[in-house]
Amino acid sequence: MKRILLFVLTNILVVTVLGIVASLLGVNRYLTANGLNLGALLGYALVMGFGGAIISLLISKPMAKWTSGVRIIEQPQNVDEAWIVETVRKLSEKAGIGMPEVGIFEGDPNAFATGAFKNSALVAVSTGLLQGMTKDEIEAVIGHEVAHIANGDMVTMTLIQGVMNTFVVFLSRVIGYAVDSFLRKGDDRSGPGIGYMITTIVLDIILGFAAAIVVAWFSRQREFRADAGAAQLLGRKQPMINALARLGGMAPGELPKSMAAMGIAGGIGQLFSTHPPIEERIAALQAGPQ
16 A cells, blocks of 8 residues: 555656646647647657656655665674675676665565666665575575666666657657547637547557557566676576576565566566566576576
8 A cells, every 4th residue: 555655646746747847848838829839749748758757767766665665784684684785795896886775675585676876776685585595596686686787777768768758748649639630620719629638648548558568578678688697797697597497486576666677576468577487588598608
């Protein structure tokens, strides 16, 4: 319930802020008496498309902590926590990034990395992952998350999402205006009609699904690269293969929607899944360079 409430409130605040920005810039007045102002519409689409994605990226760390209940390890309380922090430190130095914050959260097996900047990211692992895997496997999972950070995956995903959002907003309104103009031939009334509003809403949904498929496809490719990156950081790929095989026999922990793409384990569904099937990930590692 807490996750849902935070997600809804965050989205309402983001949309409100973007609406204010679009109004201040004047790009929300793309429908004029003379027709559709494509320049203003493009500006509006860019603000709404990239604005939400960038804000989500900038607040990703605090949101991850709040929604997942991550406890940051400031001072290790036991040998295991000290080992986790040292493992993150060692792999981060190998990857050439700044030391991320390290955290633990209660839940079934999963882990994630997030943050807007490579040198101030967050790596978090679940208690279920720590209890259900060997140290070699946990190290591989941490390596996978560090590889995400080193590859700049959080920023890249934001840019891809921004492009897709912009495409959806711009195209749905252009087509909506064209449909509305066709339906209102000979009508002297100004302003958008019902055809524009219905078409725009329907296309926002349809194109939104199409955009989500593209983003999910890119996310799956990114997982293969992070798996390979973990193998490279560890100097061997068997621990990553073992970790994936172990995950395949577990029920993966559910992450908040905003964090799902950055976890080690994904959900189900082919087109909309952010993670490839475990079997494909293992096969890709086995087929890759030694």
